[in-house]
Amino acid sequence: xxxxxxLLDDHQEQRRLFSILEQIDRTDTNSLRxxxxxxxxxxxxxxxxxxxxxxxALLALGRGDLEGHDPRHExxxxxxxxxDIRDSIAAVAGEAVGSAAWYKAxxxxxxxxxxHMAEEEREGMTDFRLHVDRERRHELAVAFxxxxxxxxxxxxxxxKDPKRYLDxxx
Ligand SMILES: [Fe+2]
Ligand SMILES: [Fe+2]
Numbered sequence: 727x728x729x730x731x732x733l734l735d736d737h738q739e740q741r742r743l744f745s746i747l748e749q750i751d752r753t754d755t756n757s758l759r760x761x762x763x764x765x766x767x768x769x770x771x772x773x774x775x776x777x778x779x780x781x782x783a784l785l786a787l788g789r790g791d792l793e794g795h796d797p798r799h800e801x802x803x804x805x806x807x808x809x810d811i812r813d814s815i816a817a818v819a820g821e822a823v824g825s826a827a828w829y830k831a832x833x834x835x836x837x838x839x840x841x842h843m844a845e846e847e848r849e850g851m852t853d854f855r856l857h858v859d860r861e862r863r864h865e866l867a868v869a870f871x872x873x874x875x876x877x878x879x880x881x882x883x884x885x886k887d888p889k890r891y892l893d894x895x896x
Contacts, residue, residue, distance in 0.1 A: 727867035728860070729780060730851045736772050736874075737843045740765065744836050755824040762823070762832065766815045767880040769839060773808040774881045775873045781805070782895045783866055784850050787857055798892060800849045805888040807842035812883045814838050 743765040750757050781804060784797045814835040821828035854863070 727871070728863045729783075729866040729870050730854050730863065732867050732870055733776070733780065733851060734847065736768075737847065740769060740772070740839060740843070743768070744832075744839075747832065752824050752829075758828075759823045762818070766818070766835075769811060769815060769835070770883050771874055771877050771881050773811060774877070775870050777805070777808065777886065777891070778873060779866055779870045780850070780854075781891075783858070783862075784854065785892070785896045787853060795849060795853050797850070797853065798896060800853070801895075802888045802892060804842070804846060804850065805886050805891050807838070807845070809885040809888075810838045811835065811842060812885055815883065 743761060747758065747761055747765070750761065752758075781801045785801055787797050789796050789798070814831070818828065818831040818835065821831050
């Protein structure tokens with residue numbers, strides 16, 4: 727296994743669920759609700775698993791030989807992005823499922839999440855493939871999938887202070 731591949735697979739699943747939401751009839755509020763429940767739960771578990779397993783390991787790389795890349799900076803960005811994604815998910819709850827305002831709130835989550843995934847794929851995950859050996863990537867993958875499976879029903883959504891996160895994990 728390779729944690730960077732698991733992250734990529736999760737991102738693909740997130741894109742898939744957003745695209746499924748777009749194709750459900752707007753009056754089918756029950757289907758919209760259950761698919762959104764699954765997607766929002768998954769987004770939160772994925773972010774929490776990254777914060778527990780992926781970003782501490784990224785920070786452990788230090789900056790040394792990572793030409794132009796700084797794991798501390800990438801991690802700060804990611805924690806801020808995860809907070810934005812959580813806040814945008816929370817904003818959906820205030821809207822009636824299937825209403826114009828609900829779709830607008832979902833679109834805001836999709837935008838925050840896709841911007842974040844693109845950055846994560848370009849930066850942290852690339853650093854990882856280049857600088858972390860296969861054995862370690864396997865170990866982290868097992869920890870990552872175990873956390874996700876163990877929390878398949880969800881985690882408490884909790885914003886993290888980016889600077890404090892860095893102090894605790896760097
Ligand atoms: Fe992330
Ligand atoms: Fe991610």
